Amino acid sequence: MNCEKMSHTFKALGHPVRLEILCRLMKGKCCVNEISEKLKIPQSTISQHLGTLRNAGIIQPRKEGVRTCYDVTDELVRDIIIRFK
Numbered sequence: 631m632n633c634e635k636m637s638h639t640f641k642a643l644g645h646p647v648r649l650e651i652l653c654r655l656m657k658g659k660c661c662v663n664e665i666s667e668k669l670k671i672p673q674s675t676i677s678q679h680l681g682t683l684r685n686a687g688i689i690q691p692r693k694e695g696v697r698t699c700y701d702v703t704d705e706l707v708r709d710i711i712i713r714f715k
Contacts, residue, residue, distance in 0.1 A: 638686050639687070639688065641686070642682050643707065643710075652683070652689075656702055656712075662676050662677055662698070689704075690703045
């Protein structure tokens with residue numbers, strides 16, 4: 631991993647809401663509505679955080695019917711979250 635990519639990843643991980651979103655995604659809570667309800671944060675705010683995580687290459691969207699769900703695809707980030715849970 632190069633330093634620029636690593637810096638971008640750590641910046642994306644540097645917000646507590648984004649870390650909570652990642653923990654929820656790893657538990658199988660995959661769509662914006664579910665995450666918004668659990669965290670009691672507006673859907674638009676969750677979408678912005680998901681965009682930051684997606685732009686950092688940490689998550690990837692996938693379609694499930696009409697819903698868009700997200701998976702944590704960055705293995706290093708997955709390992710970090712598992713280690714600190």
